Amino acid sequence: MLEHGVDIVLAGSIAVVAWRVLLEPQLFRSMVLFIAMGLMLSLAWVRLAAPDIALAEAAIGAGLTGILLIRAAQTEAAQEAAAAAREAATSGWRRWFPGAGRIVSAAAALAFAAVLLVAVIDLPGEPIGLTEAAATEMEASGVEHPVTSVLLNFRAYDTWLEVGVLLLAAMGVLAIHRTYNLRSTRSEEHTMLVLTWLARIILPLAVLIAGYLYWSGTHQPGGAFQAGAILAAALVLMQLAGFRGVSGLSTLWLGAGLMLSFAAFLAVGFIGTFEGEFLRYRHATGELIILALELTIVVSTAVTLAALFAGAGSQSGDDSDAVRARTPPESL
Amino acid sequence: MVMSVFLYGLALFLILNLIAGLVRVLRGPTDADRMLAAQLFGTTGVGILLVLAEAQGLAALRDVALVFALLAALATVAFVRARRGPGSSEGEAGG
Amino acid sequence: MSTFELYAALAAVLFAVGLYGFFVRQELVRKVVGLNIIGAAVFLLLIAIAYRNRGDFADPVPHAMVLTGIVVAVSATALALALARRIEDETGTRRLPEDEESS
Amino acid sequence: MTPAEVIAAAFAVTGGIFYLAGTVGILRFPDVQSRLHAVTKADNLGLGFLAVGLAVLAGTAEVAAKLLFIWFLALAGSATACQLIANASVDDDVTEREQADA
Structure with a gap:
């Protein structure tokens, strides 16, 4: 019961944090949120019984990617305000169709997500992974x-x-x-x-x-x-x-x-x-x-x-x- | 059984703590505050991993916690080193 | 909702969010972050499917693929950021030229 | 519940309370320097208590040693990180004062 609560809270907060990461106007804030998201993702790997992935995420996601992004965010902090202002200003075809680009992008993104969901729902009832094959062959692999x-x-x-x-x-x-x-x-x-x-x-x-x-x-x-x-x-x-x-x-x-x-x-x-x-x-x-x-x-x-x-x-x-x-x- | 419920409850409690810490990232007001919150996530994350290691019976998760604890300070170090000198947070005090 | 369904749904949501951000945000660093989120969504879906197909252990093939993917993603991110930095140095902007003209 | 489990749970709950204190601290304290206490003191103590509790629960010396090692690493990392953040925030303050004077 509580086990499921952990999953639900984790999944929900990852989705919200990802959204904030992308829409946050200030780059540095967005990067710190991205690091937090990496941490939550590695908890998700843990919940999905993938300790190898959690290890990699801990070493790479939390360590190196975070450092790279923090650096990228900070060296650009000074131009932040100007860039945000320019992003808000519209010109060209965007002036005639305000928000059209956003609507098209959102529609495309949602369509992709829908296709993904349909594919997941459509998965055959019986698991057809390679777990069995890997288990029987492992003897021969040397590890x-x-x-x-x-x-x-x-x-x-x-x-x-x-x-x-x-x-x-x-x-x-x-x-x-x-x-x-x-x-x-x-x-x-x-x-x-x-x-x-x-x-x-x-x-x-x-x-x-x-x-x-x-x-x-x-x-x-x-x-x-x-x-x-x-x-x-x-x-x-x-x-x-x-x-x-x-x-x-x-x-x-x-x-x-x-x-x-x-x-x-x-x-x-x-x-x-x-x-x-x-x-x-x-x-x-x-x-x-x-x-x-x-x-x-x-x-x-x-x-x-x-x-x-x-x-x-x-x-x-x-x-x-x-x-x-x-x-x-x-x-x- | 009782112990398992207790451990998952504790993990959930720590995750909620972590989420509450996100508020500090949004509020700031300075970048140092945000980095401090990130540091807090590190310590909390290590705690959650250790609790889940016990709850799920996966000893390997302690290694994950170990790696997290080892590298938790790195982002902060990069932050301090890459700062554009003092005053990098000007103009966002209202954050 | 089973654990698998929950995380598969999260993967779809993350994919949509990442893709939207990748389309809408013009700064190159943001696009790189958007790509990273799309990558995380794909990894999540693969690992969720591996979890669904578990026997004594979770399906190791998706695990190996995602492990490979994470390492590739970080190196691609580093390369992309180096390119973005170079573009900034050469042109003084953090966007692509065509975005710069239209905004 | 066995006596060992009760002791473990007591330690773990104490750890949880310290974590809660840390979170409240980082949300409610007025400035960076005071918020530093939340991370350096409350959270590290929380992790320490949690580690002791889980070590009692696991009951083997190996696991206990690993948990203590993890705690030591977390202490070293967070102590350094917080000192660095403190330095950075002092720099910020100095700049603000200079700007006020100018």
């Missing part, structure tokens, strides 16, 4: 946790391409910055003692917890991506605390970190072709291969996400200099 066996064995293809997407995103950010490494990105000049303290505590603990999640991923929720995301968050914290972090890496090491996992999947895949199929390893050495691949995923995810953050968060030079000049020295 005892179903999600890991899907991720790194049955559908390793998907995971390989995902790692490829990460690599592409990192290349994109580097291209946008017209650079081969992140050494030109802004590093925090004056250090804050508390922050140094926090970084010194969190870095070793993050390594410990990431190692734990990596290792336990073979038999319980956890795994390489979550571990990598936690390490990435720790690297970002280092950067924020004034250490060099990932932007201290040379082009060679950055590139190696970014490409490691993609290359490892490729290599394992080709070795697999000698046994008949690309990326197929359903035999005794499965666990070893999976652990090795996961280790490369940890490294590549950590480096890539931290690099994406450093790249996306950096400001155009003269602007940040002005900010620094105005910031008073810390009194601790």
Whole structure:
């Protein structure tokens, strides 16, 4: 009974918060609400018996996405009022049909939602998922946790391409910055003692917890991506605390970190072709291969996400200099 | 049985606390207030996860709480570091 | 209303909200947030279906897909924000040129 | 209910009360500096009591150690975050005064 109450309150508040996130006139407020929504979503994953997803949401949704958005919101705070005013003003065809764009957009959005609902209602009565298949095949995968066996064995293809997407995103950010490494990105000049303290505590603990999640991923929720995301968050914290972090890496090491996992999947895949199929390893050495691949995923995810953050968060030079000049020295 | 009802009740109570905290995000008045509310969500979220771990019998949820507790401060750190110097909240005191 | 139906309905609502925001808001950062909400809706639907199809454990295939999706979503978000920042630096606006002309 | 469960429930309820106090604090206190107390004191104590209660309920040393570790992490994070927010809000105040003088 109360169990259901938890679900209803959670679902209702997520919907309301999402609405406010999008319609909030002030960007910063909207971003904090978005972070709150991420937290509520991870509670929803918990209620839907998906601890793996909750872990990923905790590390990525609450950690990295929040940081990215907070940065984006703040650097633009000054232009906020002007932008809001311009958004309200209408011209062109919008002057003749006030609100027409909104009505069309709302209609389209509702139509999509309706189609989605119809599809859900139309689902066959009997569950037709792959739970059974995964359960019977898991023995052969080399690991005892179903999600890991899907991720790194049955559908390793998907995971390989995902790692490829990460690599592409990192290349994109580097291209946008017209650079081969992140050494030109802004590093925090004056250090804050508390922050140094926090970084010194969190870095070793993050390594410990990431190692734990990596290792336990073979038999319980956890795994390489979550571990990598936690390490990435720790690297970002280092950067924020004034250490060099990932932007201290040379082009060679950055590139190696970014490409490691993609290359490892490729290599394992080709070795697999000698046994008949690309990326197929359903035999005794499965666990070893999976652990090795996961280790490369940890490294590549950590480096890539931290690099994406450093790249996306950096400001155009003269602007940040002005900010620094105005910031008073810390009194601790 | 009694314990299960108690735990779900506690989880619901904590979720309502979290929702009440959202009011502070909307009201502000300064960005620091909003960030403070976000910090509150972190602590409350960890509590909810721990209670649900017990209620649903899912030990893995404690790991989720662990990760949340580890990374809860990061958004705040980013906030303090990215501020456009002092006075970033001017013009919205009525929030 | 079962747990599955509740969260599937929430997914539909989130999808509509995200899509509407994506259409209506002109600032690029807002569009990125709208896309993130649409993504969350899709993830929610997949996980709800996995929950419906559970046996001894929830269907691991949607779980793996969503896990992949979350990581892809964050990297896409970072790339999009970097692009938005670059557009702002080059043109001095946080919208797309065509939106800028019409408003 | 077994005696252990009663003790656990008592701790958990105490934790819940502290959480409630924290929420009331953040909603009702007049400015940032006083609202900081709601987060740093009330909520962290709430989490502490909750953790002790749940540790009693779980009854194993492993779980208890993990819960205490989580509490320690939350304390470290929230103490740092609140100090940073406090600094930021002091900066805001200084600017306001400067603007008033000018």
